[in-house]
Amino acid sequence: MQQFYARQMRLLDERRAEEWARTFTEDGVFAQNIAPEPLRGRDAVAAAVRRNLERTADTPEQRRHVFSMLTVVPGPDGSLSTRCYAQVLVTPAGGPARLHLSAVCEDELVPHGDGWLVRHRRVEHDGV
Amino acid sequence: MQQFYARQMRLLDERRAEEWARTFTEDGVFAQNIAPEPLRGRDAVAAAVRRNLERTADTPEQRRHVFSMLTVVPGPDGSLSTRCYAQVLVTPAGGPARLHLSAVCEDELVPHGDGWLVRHRRVEHDGV
Amino acid sequence: MQQFYARQMRLLDERRAEEWARTFTEDGVFAQNIAPEPLRGRDAVAAAVRRNLERTADTPEQRRHVFSMLTVVPGPDGSLSTRCYAQVLVTPAGGPARLHLSAVCEDELVPHGDGWLVRHRRVEHDGV
Structure with a gap:
């Protein structure tokens, strides 16, 4: 699971928008407390990332997403x-x-091949 | 083990003093190089955290405790x-x-149910 | 693997140059994008670390190397x-x-006893 996140966020840090979006399901949702509306669907996620990039x-700056303190709880299906x-x-x-x-x-996360896809992500930025 | 720390420190970051203190044994000790004396016992740990909170x-600030570079060595009992x-x-x-x-x-750490409790913690702050 | 890095980088943070160099193979190479030439061989690595220390x-400052977002891919041999x-x-x-x-x-990394040694390291500093 940690390697999934390492690979996923490296794509974003390397500015590979399309590949990053493909780590979400087709109907994946990406919600953030700094955004008025969630992004709904892989295409919307890809478009938003492309705009950001x-x-x-x-x-000329390098971003690094560092994830830590991970917990994993099995869900249904x-x-x-x-x-x-x-x-x-x-x-x-x-x-x-x-x-x-x-x-x-x-x-x-939902299983996909021998890996995972993000069906729903919610990011809560501190200080907001 | 990483998930134990993720869950434990999330309790502190969410200001849940009593639940955090219950991750120590009844006779748990919490020593820090910035404190003159260790806290001895879960009640003392809880009281100190309550005072801090x-x-x-x-x-209105959000703290996040990020643990990393973990090593684990099995001990006696x-x-x-x-x-x-x-x-x-x-x-x-x-x-x-x-x-x-x-x-x-x-x-x-000592085993407790299917998890762990802290019997002794020593935190050495850098720069002290 | 995470424990290998935790132990290795702790040696450096504790200024134990010789022990740190011994986590490389005899012919280990340490390349950085901030250095004109790679260090070639454990002795060169040890000498460079000693000079730095x-x-x-x-x-009187304390350094901490924090590694995260690790991926591991098995290679040949x-x-x-x-x-x-x-x-x-x-x-x-x-x-x-x-x-x-x-x-x-x-x-x-190559296997060594029940652990690992670094045969080649490349560190790319951001912003360079």
């Missing part, structure tokens, strides 16, 4: 409910690195 | 000796998040 | 290819702790 395309802490670190060109934000991430 | 009740790095992140209302402290946490 | 001997995020936290005497740097660490 385009917005920061001229900013083979799904998993997970919860973890998330830090986002940002390093601009030339440094230094800084802690950008702290949040809690709650997922509902 | 009351002191910060008017400060089913106990475990663990060691990990601890970061505390703090996000005030409106942000931004900041790294509050770095420490090393050394525990002696 | 001597340079900071008068600076029992080796492992690993990848993780690395944070270095620094706490000067009297505090406060700060995030010093963010990097990605890619290792090739």
Whole structure:
């Protein structure tokens, strides 16, 4: 499970929007307490990530999503409910690195092949 | 073991003092290099946490305890000796998040039901 | 694997240069994007670490290497290819702790006794 998150968030940190969106189910939902409405569906998730990446395309900074303190609870029909802490670190060109934000991430994961897909993600940013 | 720490420290971050104290044994000891004397017994641990939480009740900030780099060594009578790095992140209302402290946490855990209790914890804060 | 890294990086944080170097193979290579040339061989690794530690001997600060988001892929001949995020936290005497740097660490590990040795490490510092 930790390797799922390591691989998933590396895709985002490497700005691979389409591959990242494909870690959600077709009808996957991505909700955040900093967004008025959840993103509904893989296409909406991909579009939002592309917009974010385009917005920061001229900013030569490296983001790193660090997940920790993971708990996993089996749910019905083979799904998993997970919860973890998330830090986002940002390093601009030339440094230094800084802690950008702290949040809690709650997922509902469903099995897919020999891995998992996110059916529902809720991210609660601290301080909001 | 990682899930034990994730669950334990989430209780503290969610300001649930009594439940947090119940993750210690009745005679559990909590020592820190920033405290003149160890806390001895679950009641003393609970009282100290309650005082801390009351002191910060008017400060609308979110703390997150992030444990990492965990090692586990089996001890006598089913106990475990663990060691990990601890970061505390703090996000005030409106942000931004900041790294509050770095420490090393050394525990002696004893089995309890299908989980664990802390019989002895020593936290060494860096920079002290 | 996580415990291997926890033990390895603790040696460095505790300034135990020789023991740290012995977690590399005799012909181990340590490459970084902030260094013009890789260190080749355990002796070169040990010498470089000793120089670093001597340079900071008068600076009473505590470093902590925090590895996270680990992935492990089995390779040929029992080796492992690993990848993780690395944070270095620094706490000067009297505090406060700060995030010093963010990097990605890619290792090739080979089995040794009941543990592992680093045959090749590449550290890419963010922002460089």
